[in-house]
Amino acid sequence: AQRVTQPEKLLSVFKGAPVELKCNYSYSGSPELFWYVQYSRQRLQLLLRHISRESIKGFTADLNKGETSFHLKKPFAQEEDSAMYYCALKERPGGGGADGLTFGKGTHLIIQP
């Protein structure tokens, strides 16, 4: 069975400092990885996905199959980045279909002024 691990429940950094939110996964196949974000009093929303290889709001994440990791990074944190971040995995056995996600427990990121 697939599993997603986010080792940090809480991460606090100062504004302008680099941020790295860790995510490791366990899955025997070829998964698709996502980062979701939930700002205070807002609904969960997609931040980025590994197949898009995009940078959203300054965040990037690279899938490292050797280390089975998908860490989220941002070089200079901003106060508005404070939120709950969830790493998620979707099975991709046949390359198609709308599958639900397996989520990590989330990391609460706090950016201090």
Next chain:
Amino acid sequence: GAVVSQHPSWVICKSGTSVKIECRSLDFQATTMFWYRQFPKQSLMLMATSNEGSKATYEQGVEKDKFLINHASLTLSTLTVTSAHPEDSSFYICSVAQGASLANEKLFFGSGTQLSVL
């Protein structure tokens, strides 16, 4: 992106009663919706996949007779917690998958329903 409306946002009920939660896709016809549950300090856990016009697919350990899912139209899926007990108290969230292909498929989430069973 898709707009997903979930109702009610919170509900308190007595043990033994049934509670219905609605999930609507307001601007998109969703053949598939997902229901998640989140206990305090825990992660979102997929409960079931709701398929329009057919039976829902439940994840292992989720009782299909307790959590009834109906997806009668392309814009509405309902989750009914039957004979609710205090251990069913949780945060329930629905989501809708949108995208023409796997490459651009995205999930959009409702705002969630906090269920408290007394």
